Amino acid sequence: xxxxxxxxxxxxxxxxxxxxxxxxxxxxxxxxxxxxxxxxxxxxxxxxxxxxxxxxxxxxxxxxxxxxxxxxxxxxxxxxxxxxxxxxxxxxxxxxxxxxxxxxxxxxxxxxxxxxxxxxxxxxxxxxxxxxxxxxxxxxxxxxxxxxxxxxxxxxxxxxxxxxxxxxxxxxxxxxxxxxxxxxxxxxxxxxxxxxxxxxxxxxxxxxxxxxxxxxxxxxxxxxxxxxxxxxxxxxxxxxxxxxxxxxxxxxxxxxxxxxxxxxxx
Amino acid sequence: xxxxxxxxxxxxxxxxxxxxxxxxxxxxxxxxxxxxxxxxxxxxxxxxxxxxxxxxxxxxxxxxxxxxxxxxxxxxxxxxxxxxxxxxxxxxxxxxxxxxxxxxxxxxxxxxxxxxxxxxxxxxxxxxxxxxxxxxxxxxxxxxxxxxxxxxxxxxxxxxxxxxxxxxxxxxxxxxxxxxxxxxxxxxxxxxxxxxxxxxxxxxxxxxxxxxxxxxxxxxxxxxxxxxxxxxxxxxxxxxxxxxxxxxxxxxxxxxxxxxxxxxxx
Numbered sequence: 001x002x003x004x005x006x007x008x009x010x011x012x013x014x015x016x017x018x019x020x021x022x023x024x025x026x027x028x029x030x031x032x033x034x035x036x037x038x039x040x041x042x043x044x045x046x047x048x049x050x051x052x053x054x055x056x057x058x059x060x061x062x063x064x065x066x067x068x069x070x071x072x073x074x075x076x077x078x079x080x081x082x083x084x085x086x087x088x089x090x091x092x093x094x095x096x097x098x099x100x101x102x103x104x105x106x107x108x109x110x111x112x113x114x115x116x117x118x119x120x121x122x123x124x125x126x127x128x129x130x131x132x133x134x135x136x137x138x139x140x141x142x143x144x145x146x147x148x149x150x151x152x153x154x155x156x157x158x159x160x161x162x163x164x165x166x167x168x169x170x171x172x173x174x175x176x177x178x179x180x181x182x183x184x185x186x187x188x189x190x191x192x193x194x195x196x197x198x199x200x201x202x203x204x205x206x207x208x209x210x211x212x213x214x215x216x217x218x219x220x221x222x223x224x225x226x227x228x229x230x231x232x233x234x235x236x237x238x239x240x241x242x243x244x245x246x247x248x249x250x251x252x253x254x255x256x257x258x259x260x261x262x263x264x265x266x
Numbered sequence: 267x268x269x270x271x272x273x274x275x276x277x278x279x280x281x282x283x284x285x286x287x288x289x290x291x292x293x294x295x296x297x298x299x300x301x302x303x304x305x306x307x308x309x310x311x312x313x314x315x316x317x318x319x320x321x322x323x324x325x326x327x328x329x330x331x332x333x334x335x336x337x338x339x340x341x342x343x344x345x346x347x348x349x350x351x352x353x354x355x356x357x358x359x360x361x362x363x364x365x366x367x368x369x370x371x372x373x374x375x376x377x378x379x380x381x382x383x384x385x386x387x388x389x390x391x392x393x394x395x396x397x398x399x400x401x402x403x404x405x406x407x408x409x410x411x412x413x414x415x416x417x418x419x420x421x422x423x424x425x426x427x428x429x430x431x432x433x434x435x436x437x438x439x440x441x442x443x444x445x446x447x448x449x450x451x452x453x454x455x456x457x458x459x460x461x462x463x464x465x466x467x468x469x470x471x472x473x474x475x476x477x478x479x480x481x482x483x484x485x486x487x488x489x490x491x492x493x494x495x496x497x498x499x500x501x502x503x504x505x506x507x508x509x510x511x512x513x514x515x516x517x518x519x520x521x522x523x524x525x526x527x528x529x530x531x532x
Contacts, residue, residue, distance in 0.1 A: 047305075048507050048509075147417070147422065150416040153312075154412050154413055159431070159434065161428075161430040161431045161434075168425065243314075
């Protein structure tokens with residue numbers, strides 16, 4: 001039986017999901033969190049739906065064996081491809097990041113909404129479906145931005161080339177006068193400043209992190225699975241490949257709560 | 267027993283190795299070639315040596331089961347990490363691309379030699395060792411350029427951002443007044459024009475493709491394994507993930523000789 005003292009499991013292809021893990025840890029500081037980054041096979045976003053489902057299944061199986069009480073897919077690509085599959089497979093609540101991202105977009109009250117994401121996420125049209133359900137008269141435009149994950153992973157957020165690449169990717173959104181832009185990939189908040197500069201200060205940028213955390217809170221509360229602990233939760237990190245940059249970014253997000261990264265083979 | 271009628275096996279993480287396969291096909295047009303791109307797990311260059319060896323072992327096993335007469339590692343990262351391992355594992359000749367790249371650099375007769383490659387290739391210092399053996403008094407400088415593979419895979423060769431990123435990566439080579447620059451990744455020839463513009467027309471750019479092909483020719487000749495066929499060789503392509511761009515680039519290189527791409531699971 002699932003117990004409130006069990007950990008929350010979170011996975012992503014790499015460091016992007018740390019933006020979601022940080023929001024969850026901030027909102028639910030007493031929860032134990034087990035994070036898995038599938039760094040040996042990243043990126044997911046350029047790969048086929050079948051391959052992404054297979055990778056997501058491996059990642060989820062690893063976390064489910066650790067007796068988690070809820071599973072968070074902290075990756076838009078994996079959510080778009082594998083959310084239904086993982087909900088059938090898991091006996092615990094499974095939370096993706098696309099529904100929370102769509103909720104955050106709807107909450108801005110704007111009607112002209114842009115979505116950027118990986119090839120796989122955009123091709124799935126999962127955001128369009130989710131936003132249309134909440135804002136039936138929305139005008140939605142979307143585009144894949146495949147170079148943004150490598151730029152974020154390589155720490156090129158402040159490099160002038162990133163701005164040029166964003167100008168290419170975001171030109172159709174500027175022409176369409178988008179009012180709200182969804183950062184539909186958990187890596188993109190790492191490039192938020194550059195994106196805001198290119199689209200202009202009037203465009204509202206939304207991402208899934210904070211909304212996913214409050215979505216998770218509500219589900220755990222409803223199922224009486226919120227931790228009763230009074231001490232700080234324990235954070236445990238796994239990755240499928242050793243990666244110094246992963247540790248660096250995790251340290252930026254979690255400070256002293258990030259103690260070590262363990263390599264695992266799925 | 268190995269026979270001259272058997273195919274040559276070639277693998278890379280993705281499309282980069284097609285530059286080597288094209289050179290081999292041009293020099294040895296009567297040879298059958300089986301090409302494998304491990305697109306489900308690319309890129310290799312940002313991953314650890316242990317992970318790269320494991321992936322290279324899977325790729326080599328797949329090709330060796332097809333009764334190839336020689337194995338070409340058409341990837342600098344996999345050559346740097348796994349050449350020794352694969353030579354012990356395989357009963358057929360195994361050719362990497364680093365020794366041919368070093369031979370091409372030495373053949374320019376220059377003493378100030380630069381090397382660019384992936385994180386894993388540069389960290390291995392495999393090019394420095396190979397060049398130093400051929401040109402003991404060479405002054406060698408090297409740097410990792412991790413964004414060049416994604417830029418090549420995404421067809422951003424002619425985008426102004428690629429030039430800006432190259433200016434950042436190549437500044438130390440320009441300061442050091444390199445005379446020869448080794449494109450130490452089989453993807454980089456796809457960005458050759460931009461690299462040449464940034465370093466200037468006086469710098470000689472070398473890559474492994476043509477030298478690897480003539481290296482392979484010499485080994486097959488020595489072992490009496492050159493095909494005796496008079497008709498054109500058959501080209502067969504496999505990838506671990508479906509990928510439209512792979513087919514596009516393969517068509518550019520091989521025209522009508524590229525007929526189909528088959529997806530396989532390693």
